[in-house]
Amino acid sequence: MVGPREVRQQIREGKWRQPTAGLAPGFVQTNLVILPRVLAFDFLLFAQRNPKPCPVIEVTDVGSPEPRRSAPGADLRTDVPKYCIYRDGQLAGEVTDLASVWRDDLVSFLLGCSFTFESALVQAGVPVRHIEEGRNVPMFITNIPCDPAGVFQGPLVVTMRPIPAALVARAIQITGRYPGVHGSPVHIGNPVEIGIWDLAKPDFGDAVTIRQGEVSVFWACGVTPQAVAMQARPPLMLTHAPGHMFITDLRNEELAAS
Amino acid sequence: MVGPREVRQQIREGKWRQPTAGLAPGFVQTNLVILPRVLAFDFLLFAQRNPKPCPVIEVTDVGSPEPRRSAPGADLRTDVPKYCIYRDGQLAGEVTDLASVWRDDLVSFLLGCSFTFESALVQAGVPVRHIEEGRNVPMFITNIPCDPAGVFQGPLVVTMRPIPAALVARAIQITGRYPGVHGSPVHIGNPVEIGIWDLAKPDFGDAVTIRQGEVSVFWACGVTPQAVAMQARPPLMLTHAPGHMFITDLRNEELAAS
Numbered sequence: 001m002v003g004p005r006e007v008r009q010q011i012r013e014g015k016w017r018q019p020t021a022g023l024a025p026g027f028v029q030t031n032l033v034i035l036p037r038v039l040a041f042d043f044l045l046f047a048q049r050n051p052k053p054c055p056v057i058e059v060t061d062v063g064s065p066e067p068r069r070s071a072p073g074a075d076l077r078t079d080v081p082k083y084c085i086y087r088d089g090q091l092a093g094e095v096t097d098l099a100s101v102w103r104d105d106l107v108s109f110l111l112g113c114s115f116t117f118e119s120a121l122v123q124a125g126v127p128v129r130h131i132e133e134g135r136n137v138p139m140f141i142t143n144i145p146c147d148p149a150g151v152f153q154g155p156l157v158v159t160m161r162p163i164p165a166a167l168v169a170r171a172i173q174i175t176g177r178y179p180g181v182h183g184s185p186v187h188i189g190n191p192v193e194i195g196i197w198d199l200a201k202p203d204f205g206d207a208v209t210i211r212q213g214e215v216s217v218f219w220a221c222g223v224t225p226q227a228v229a230m231q232a233r234p235p236l237m238l239t240h241a242p243g244h245m246f247i248t249d250l251r252n253e254e255l256a257a258s
Numbered sequence: 259m260v261g262p263r264e265v266r267q268q269i270r271e272g273k274w275r276q277p278t279a280g281l282a283p284g285f286v287q288t289n290l291v292i293l294p295r296v297l298a299f300d301f302l303l304f305a306q307r308n309p310k311p312c313p314v315i316e317v318t319d320v321g322s323p324e325p326r327r328s329a330p331g332a333d334l335r336t337d338v339p340k341y342c343i344y345r346d347g348q349l350a351g352e353v354t355d356l357a358s359v360w361r362d363d364l365v366s367f368l369l370g371c372s373f374t375f376e377s378a379l380v381q382a383g384v385p386v387r388h389i390e391e392g393r394n395v396p397m398f399i400t401n402i403p404c405d406p407a408g409v410f411q412g413p414l415v416v417t418m419r420p421i422p423a424a425l426v427a428r429a430i431q432i433t434g435r436y437p438g439v440h441g442s443p444v445h446i447g448n449p450v451e452i453g454i455w456d457l458a459k460p461d462f463g464d465a466v467t468i469r470q471g472e473v474s475v476f477w478a479c480g481v482t483p484q485a486v487a488m489q490a491r492p493p494l495m496l497t498h499a500p501g502h503m504f505i506t507d508l509r510n511e512e513l514a515a516s
Binding site for chain 2: 037040041044045048049056059061062069147149150179257
């Protein structure tokens with residue numbers, strides 16, 4: 001079994017350019033949002049006020065590309081397989097390292113992603129449909145406003161997983177153990193109430209099969225902070241490319257609530 | 259029973275100038291630290307990196323004296339019975355309202371205080387010695403460094419409560435349910451290991467009786483962020499006066515982990 005350091009090394013050397021799902025099993029993978037210092041307080045405050053969509057795993061020191069708490073020795077400029085560069089809120093390019101755009105005033109935010117709780121669900125015998133069907137998780141923009149902070153505001157984005165009715169309580173308990181990666185669901189069973197009119201037409205990702213007797217369960221999604229940041233049109237924002245996450249040295253169990 | 263709004267009104271009108279312990283039972287009381295915007299990112303990041311001593315209940319919008327999430331309608335300039343004003347890290351005065359020093363660039367941090375978990379301990383039959391003896395909780399500066407953030411750094415300050423050996427596990431479980439107010443202990447049973455040489459000589463607060471068969475249990479203390487902030491010598495810092503807390507509309511149970 002290859003550990004997170006070895007995987008990051010492969011990525012750094014350009015030997016792995018694919019999505020990271022399934023790599024370094026058991027270790028926490030994160031979303032990455034990098035913003036100039038001048039926006040960092042508002043963004044951290046947004047995360048503090050909206051912990052379900054924005055669970056903070058680590059925030060680096062200003063200008064430092066090393067997440068020294070969750071992955072000492074790693075370099076956030078090179079250790080993600082693919083990055084997106086946004087200028088004034090518009091995608092300006094995709095790159096495989098950030099050397100050419102790095103600045104000393106950048107602050108990096110590592111935010112929890114749902115891989116951690118999905119592996120806990122699977123281990124507990126709760127089916128995760130998009131994994132079974134080999135698709136991307138369906139994501140929807142809701143009518144629930146996030147609690148704004150400074151320049152950052154916008155609606156909550158959620159993921160949907162259909163769960164057999166008898167397993168819903170278990171799915172809530174399991175994901176509730178992981179507040180550091182979105183935690184318990186934000187809504188259960190009535191999509192219209194949160195502004196979702198057609199489960200077959202997700203705003204991002206792929207639709208999945210919902211079987212008879214299954215309940216649609218909605219969790220806060222890490223796309224939220226990225227969408228909200230984009231909407232604020234920052235002069236420069238750097239992120240991981242979708243599915244191409246940063247892999248930390250933290251074990252999934254370290255994120256479980258005591 | 260008088261609720262938090264009524265108590266804050268009394269305080270605002272100058273009818274209550276005493277410590278707040280025991281007021282509005284069942285409702286969350288908080289520490290208050292107010293800093294200029296220019297230091298707010300570093301301070302919020304310090305809190306994010308040190309959640310046990312710095313559990314964030316709410317951070318106000320820049321310039322706003324209203325904690326609209328935890329106490330809508332309240333005014334942080336008038337609703338605390340006594341405040342301390344620090345200039346360049348030195349106590350410059352004590353006042354009963356902040357009208358004369360308020361500025362539009364101030365950010366207010368409400369941080370959890372141990373009153374919440376102490377009431378849960380008492381309700382569960384775990385004795386809390388300093389309450390029994392009518393004293394202030396004993397506080398000690400440890401040799402454990404906090405994780406620094408920007409200009410903020412310094413040692414962890416802890417409170418000590420002697421617990422009968424048979425009840426230590428219970429005390430850990432109960433306080434662990436409240437990560438929003440310091441959570442589970444940081445150290446149990448061996449004060450020398452964290453740099454505490456004499457339990458009879460606390461750095462702040464009062465010494466309490468330790469009986470035979472009791473274990474000294476140490477929790478992270480809300481004095482930590484205040485001490486750390488003072489050490490950074492900010493041009494202006496406003497805080498509550500010790501024991502004179504801000505009373506929110508949140509119920510203690512709302513802070514319990516699910």
